[in-house]
Amino acid sequence: xxxxxxxxxxxxxxxxxxxxxxxxxxxxxxxxxxxxxxxxxxxxxxxxxxxxxxxxxxxxxxxxxxxxxxxxxxxxxxxxxxxxxxxxxxxxxxxxxxxxxxxxxxxxxxxxxxxxxxxxxxxxxxxxxxxxxxxxxxxxxxxxxxxxxxxxxxxxxxxxxxxxxxxxxxxxxxxxxxxxxxxxxxxxxxxxxxxxxxxxxxxxxxxxxxxxxxxxxxxxxxxxxxxxxxxxxxxxxxxxxxxxxxxxxxxxxxxxxxxxxxxxxxxxxxxxxxxxxxxxxxxxxxxxxxxxxxxxxxxxxxxxxxxxxxxxxxxxxxxxxxxxxxxxxxxxxxxxxxxxxxxxxxxxxxxxxxxxxxxxxxxxxxxxxxxxxxxxxxxxxxxxxxxxxxxxxxxxxxxxxxxxxxxxxxxxxxxxxxxxxxxxxxxxxxxxxxxxxxxxxxxxxxxxxxxxxxxxxxxxxxxxxxxxxxxx
Amino acid sequence: xxxxxxxxxxxxxxxxxxxxxxxxxxxxxxxxxxxxxxxxxxxxxxxxxxxxxxxxxxxxxxxxxxxxxxxxxxxxxxxxxxxxxxxxxxxxxxxxxxxxxxxxxxxxxxxxxxxxxxxxxxxxxxxxxxxxxxxxxxxxxxxxxxxxxxxxxxxxxxxxxxxxxxxxxxxxxxxxxxxxxxxxxxxxxxxxxxxxxxxxxxxxxxxxxxxxxxxxxxxxxxxxxxxxxxxxxxxxxxxxxxxxxxxxxxxxxxxxxxxxxxxxxxxxxxxxxxxxxxxxxxxxxxxxxxxxxxxxxxxxxxxxxxxxxxxxxxxxxxxxxxxxxxxxxxxxxxxxxxxxxxxxxxxxxxxxxxxxxxxxxxxxxxxxxxxxxxxxxxxxxxxxxxxxxxxxxxxxxxxxxxxxxxxxxxxxxxxxxxxxx
Numbered sequence: 001x002x003x004x005x006x007x008x009x010x011x012x013x014x015x016x017x018x019x020x021x022x023x024x025x026x027x028x029x030x031x032x033x034x035x036x037x038x039x040x041x042x043x044x045x046x047x048x049x050x051x052x053x054x055x056x057x058x059x060x061x062x063x064x065x066x067x068x069x070x071x072x073x074x075x076x077x078x079x080x081x082x083x084x085x086x087x088x089x090x091x092x093x094x095x096x097x098x099x100x101x102x103x104x105x106x107x108x109x110x111x112x113x114x115x116x117x118x119x120x121x122x123x124x125x126x127x128x129x130x131x132x133x134x135x136x137x138x139x140x141x142x143x144x145x146x147x148x149x150x151x152x153x154x155x156x157x158x159x160x161x162x163x164x165x166x167x168x169x170x171x172x173x174x175x176x177x178x179x180x181x182x183x184x185x186x187x188x189x190x191x192x193x194x195x196x197x198x199x200x201x202x203x204x205x206x207x208x209x210x211x212x213x214x215x216x217x218x219x220x221x222x223x224x225x226x227x228x229x230x231x232x233x234x235x236x237x238x239x240x241x242x243x244x245x246x247x248x249x250x251x252x253x254x255x256x257x258x259x260x261x262x263x264x265x266x267x268x269x270x271x272x273x274x275x276x277x278x279x280x281x282x283x284x285x286x287x288x289x290x291x292x293x294x295x296x297x298x299x300x301x302x303x304x305x306x307x308x309x310x311x312x313x314x315x316x317x318x319x320x321x322x323x324x325x326x327x328x329x330x331x332x333x334x335x336x337x338x339x340x341x342x343x344x345x346x347x348x349x350x351x352x353x354x355x356x357x358x359x360x361x362x363x364x365x366x367x368x369x370x371x372x373x374x375x376x377x378x379x380x381x382x383x384x385x386x387x388x389x390x391x392x393x394x395x396x397x398x399x400x401x402x403x404x405x406x407x408x409x410x411x412x413x414x415x416x417x418x419x420x421x422x423x424x425x426x427x428x429x430x431x432x433x434x435x436x437x438x439x440x441x442x443x444x445x446x447x448x449x450x451x452x453x454x455x456x457x458x459x460x461x462x463x464x465x466x467x468x469x470x471x472x
Numbered sequence: 473x474x475x476x477x478x479x480x481x482x483x484x485x486x487x488x489x490x491x492x493x494x495x496x497x498x499x500x501x502x503x504x505x506x507x508x509x510x511x512x513x514x515x516x517x518x519x520x521x522x523x524x525x526x527x528x529x530x531x532x533x534x535x536x537x538x539x540x541x542x543x544x545x546x547x548x549x550x551x552x553x554x555x556x557x558x559x560x561x562x563x564x565x566x567x568x569x570x571x572x573x574x575x576x577x578x579x580x581x582x583x584x585x586x587x588x589x590x591x592x593x594x595x596x597x598x599x600x601x602x603x604x605x606x607x608x609x610x611x612x613x614x615x616x617x618x619x620x621x622x623x624x625x626x627x628x629x630x631x632x633x634x635x636x637x638x639x640x641x642x643x644x645x646x647x648x649x650x651x652x653x654x655x656x657x658x659x660x661x662x663x664x665x666x667x668x669x670x671x672x673x674x675x676x677x678x679x680x681x682x683x684x685x686x687x688x689x690x691x692x693x694x695x696x697x698x699x700x701x702x703x704x705x706x707x708x709x710x711x712x713x714x715x716x717x718x719x720x721x722x723x724x725x726x727x728x729x730x731x732x733x734x735x736x737x738x739x740x741x742x743x744x745x746x747x748x749x750x751x752x753x754x755x756x757x758x759x760x761x762x763x764x765x766x767x768x769x770x771x772x773x774x775x776x777x778x779x780x781x782x783x784x785x786x787x788x789x790x791x792x793x794x795x796x797x798x799x800x801x802x803x804x805x806x807x808x809x810x811x812x813x814x815x816x817x818x819x820x821x822x823x824x825x826x827x828x829x830x831x832x833x834x835x836x837x838x839x840x841x842x843x844x845x846x847x848x849x850x851x852x853x854x855x856x857x858x859x860x861x862x863x864x865x866x867x868x869x870x871x872x873x874x875x876x877x878x879x880x881x882x883x884x885x886x887x888x889x890x891x892x893x
Contacts, residue, residue, distance in 0.1 A: 102782035147647045158645060160654075161622050176867050182844060183778045183810060184608060184619065185658060186865035187890040188874060192621060192654030196647050216704050240563035242586055242675035282731075283704050289728045342643045345564045374645040375564075414645040422648075429648055433635045437878065438650045444873035456649070 001041040005062060009044060012054040016092065019043035028087050031072045031079040032134075034335065035385065035395075036420055040067070040081035047092045049167055049175060049205040056203070057173030059086055065450045066171075068199040070111070070142020073134040075338045076419030078146060078198045082453055088203055090141050096120045097206065104211045105164055105181050110141025110204050117209070126211040129156035132415070133323045144204050147196030149415030151322065152279070154373035155246035156212060158415065160195040165208030168194065168201070171446045181208050193441070198417050199452040201445035215281035218246075219291060220309040220318055223276040223298035224269055228252050228356075228368070231274035232348040234301040235372040238294055239345045245290050247279040248373030249322055254332070255367040255380075259321045262328035266321025267314075269305075276303070276372070277322055325369045326380065332365055333382035337394050340416040341405040345375040351408055355379035358400045362393040376414035377405075403428065418456040426458050479503060479525070483547060486519065487512045495528070495548050496536040498852045503547040507554070510570070510628070510636050510667045516549055517665065518634030521883045528885040529661035531572065531603025534595065534768070537849035538607060539660055539888040540860055551602045554667055559642060562586055566625065568642050568670040571602025587673035588726075590617040592709075594768035602666045608658025612709035613724075615809035617674065620657065627653040628668035632879035642670045655874070660889045663878050677726030682754035683739055685746040688718040690788055696721055697808035699742035705735035707809060714804035724754070767803055767814050773827060773850050774802075775834070777813040779843035784811050787841050791815070794834050824853035831858060839863070861890035 001020060009018050019025060020042045030037045041064070046052035059066055065085035072079055072089075081087050090111030098107040101124045108117060114135040117128045131150035132138055138148070144166070149158045156162070164181035178191050185191065194201050225231040231250050238248060251259070256268045256275060268275050276298060280290040295306055309315035329336045343351040352368060355377065359366030365382045379401055383390045402412055406428045413422060426435060435457055442457070443449070480490045483505045493504040507513040520527045525546035530536060532552055554570035555577070561567075562585030569578060575596035579589040591611030593599055599609075605627070610619040617623070626640025629652075639652035656666055687693040693712045700710060700723055708724040723739060725732050740746050748754075767774055779787050788806065791813060795804070802816030821827045827850065835845045847860045865871075868891045875886070875893055886893060 100782075103780045147651070149645060149647075153645070157618075157622060158647070160651065161618060176870065178866055180842065181780065183812065184610070186844065186862050187868060187893060188663075188871045189608075189621060189654050189658055190867050190870065192657075193651060195654075196651050200650075236563070239565060242565075244675060282706070283734065285734045286728070286731045289730050342645050344561060344566075344643065346561060371645070375643060376645050409642070411641050411643050411646045412648045414643075415647060417647055418649065426649065429641070430638060433631075433633070434637045434639065434649070437631060437637045437639070437652060440877040441650060441652060441655065441874055444870060444877045 005058070006042065008058055009042065009055060012058060013044060013046060013051055017045045017047065017051060019045070028069070028072070028089070029081060031069070031077060032075040032338070033077040033080065033419065033421055035337075035391070036077045036080045038081045038083055040087040041084055043087045043089055045089050045092045046205075049169065052088065052169045052203060052205050053173045053175050055088065056169050056171070060172045060450075063448065063450065065453050066203075067452050068141070068145060068203045070139035070145065071113070071134075071137045073138040074142060074146055074419065075340065075416040076413065076421040078417050078419035078452070078455060080420055090139055093205065099124065101126065103181070104213070105208055106211055107179065107206060107208045108140055109206055110139060110144070112140050114138050114140060114143060121211055122214065125214050127214055128162070128209055129153070129212045130159045130162055133326055135323070140207050140209065141204050144195050144207055145197070145199050146415065146417040149371065149374070149376065151247040151249050151371055154248055154371065155244065160192060162210045163191060163195050163207060164210050166191050166194060166204045167206035169203045169205055171202065171448065171451050176202065179206060179208050196417070198419060198456050200442055200456060202451065217284045217287045218279060218281045218315065219287045220315045221278040221291060221295065222268070222307045222309070222318060223278065223303040224272045224305040224307070225274045225276065225301070225303055226272065227302060228274040228352065229349045230302045231276045232352050232372065234276055234298050234303070236346055236348050237297045237301065239373070241293060241297065243290060243294055245278050245280040245294060245373070247277065249277040250368065250370055250372040251275050251277070251322065251325060252368040254365065255325050255329070255369040258328040258331050258367065259325050261331055262324065264321050264324030264328050266317050268321060277318060322369070329367060329380060329382055332367070333384055335383050335385045337381040337383060337398065338416070339377070339379045339381065339398055339401055340413050341377050341402060341410055342414040343375045343377060343405055343408060343410040347408055348372060348375060351405055351410065352377060354404045355401045358397050358404070362397045364390070364393055364397055371414070374414065375410070399425075420455055423456060424458050426456070476503070479546065482519065483516065486515050493548065495530055495533045496541060498541055499545070502545055504550060505547060506550040506552050510554065510630070513549070513551070513554070513630050513665055513667055514634045514636055517630050517632065517883060520546065521632060521634055521881060524881065526885045527883055528888070529606070529665040531600035531606065532598055534598045535603060535607040535609060538846070538860065540855050541852045542885040543887045545885045549665060551665065551667060552600060554602070557581060558668060560585060564644070565673045566642050566644060566670060567673060568668060569601060570668055571605075571666050572600045575599045575601060575604060582673055583676055585673070586676050588676045589671070590623060590674060591620045594765040601669050605657050605669050606659065606661050606666050612711060612807055615710060615807070616706055616708045621654055623672045624653050624657050625670040625672055627656050627666050627670070629656050629664040629666050631664040632881065632883040636667060640670065644672050662884055662886060662889045662893050663875060664884065677732075679729035679732045679750065680724070680726040680754050681732055681736055681748050681750050683723045683725065683736065683743065683746050683748040685721050685743040686718060687721065690719055690792060693719040693721055694785060694788060694808060696743060700739055701809055703735070703738045703742065705738055710807065710809045712806040712808060767805065767816055770816055771849060772802060773817045773821070773854070774848045775813065775815040775817065775831070776846040776848060777815070777838065777843055779811045779838070779841055781808070781811040783841045783843065784808055787838060787843055790837055794830075794837065798830055824851050828854045828858045835863060859890060865890060
């Protein structure tokens, strides 16, 4: 990047707001999808919406592509930089701006870490419901970009159901203030449309989120199975029985072993083929009325033991194991490919089995840990990126899993987004006309296609945008 | 052959029959077609695009009064004959149906599969799911379940190109692609014709109760409502309605029997004079007694006011005073849990300009409390300088740009929605 431009950005954001030294830029060359890397020309770290707008006006004038980044925990390459482009990070925008207890919402800067929001509001008897496994690091802004999920989204819904308002810095540096929390949008639902747009519509700098009252009672069960199929069937039965716990999660044997050998050890039995982690919340009567039939279903499906967390500490430990599972898999191999697909909940068993079979045929180690209640599978493949042949087999397995899932009525992603990883698979799910409508809407937000270019939409689908999709 | 007869003949060739109808009370009769398939819908939109005709999409027309009278329309296109159930997987808790299916038929189908359909809208037999989604109409049950836009998993929408396009899907969790269904939901047919809707369903309650109590003053009714909302109970809906002798509060509870019975006991402690009905009786009297139901059936102008719950205590007396000053004696319903008022303006307004002045003045007063005021069923004359949806929204230019990009030639009648969209 030209020196005078760096100087102008330094003048706009101050020295703490601009990273341009090549060695320091290295840290930003990929997100959680480490297979894809690109060093940005510059990293900008605004402190306020006004900072961000100032920087975006300069980048607009210079026609420089922009990629937004929360904490870089995304797993689909959504925050992979673009060659010659700027990366705008939100690590310095970590203020909780307002907590409105009476109306149960909070207004936060985009860089607030997910778990910190709940910590900030829990003294008011409230919490922020979407809880991705990376919640100790990922940001609310990143969650908005990806429409992130998490175990408790089974009951409470993904991020989009919890976003009441946004302040957005547009491609040209103008500020769109949609932060007033109205019950219904006036005009088109721009907020709903923006959530999950993967940084291609604008940069959300301030976010108004819905808070949920902390339940009176929360109970966690761990059902232990000697067969992964049986655990899947228990979940399908629970859905078919119209039960409404707050979370239904499955971990398979390889995951259990990795977790139990790690600092996240939760007391999962290492001899089990699968465990089903169930949580219910509400009044005491409601929790009991929900868990009793779930216990019966698990037993009918062959659970050899059903344990109930006896204390809050034990409950937290069980969840720490679940949320630490991806990290724990570092013990199996140096790298982890976290797949993310969604299947109809009536087909859990067959599609988990199909994923396992595909990995086995490719001589790969696959561990399953997933949001079973939502049908959101995470077939995780451990590999070593220094082994080119293994990398090839990982990608082939991922492709095959996506194809099998889509053919069975499933979808490409439940919470990680399309990004770069699944861009070319969009045509499995959508026709060109569907994708063209997405391009038309995107063009209204970002006429030059400078925001997170080359992501989500396969280039062939937007012929008229081809010239701007991958700027150099 | 006149131009109108010529158009009718061409439309008839596509979909079998055409009628002359007045989909809204203050528009001239115009040709109305009701295609029998998605393919016919596409063909009709292509015909309009080729001949530069303007189409006004509608479901059963029950909410056209929410909008401004359209400028120029060549023909109306109703989805009322699109009534197939495309896919229903009860054990996955999802259903996909064509847009013209009545809310009553859809609810019955869901019930047969062990599920409850939200939104629970008034007059379900006169509403189609496509119309409800296109208008973003939520039910009083949004207190428990949230607004309708949260339950639309995907849509199939015929755009100005005459092509049916998919957004979202049929899965309860899915982030593949932009959520254009969120854009179509609540867009009042100004971007395209929604022809299919996929919905997430909720378990049919094992037990259902309607609990009522009375109060002579609105402030007391609000205090009782606050007590009910502070309980650890998942109230489905809560309303305050003006009756002859004061105000009636009604709370709806449903779910597992043991849970509902416990919630009832807790509610009766804070509503000591409360009465309750259960099961079908509760449902029937809830429907019959609902002012929302009667308002939905009314041709009188009506107000829909929304604010943050914490502002209700300040706002309610202002609304009451404004109605008294205007000598309006129409029906009045307040949903305190979701902070929404529905008010019929049956009397007290001499002419359209008086009505417009009243709404403008009320908006000025209530906007200080962050409230929005929508005017429904307003006569055309009252809307000359008044947007029925509210004062100008942030992002209106962006909305216009989205509309222009999706419908560059203006195939779908514009000017009906907020800000002239």
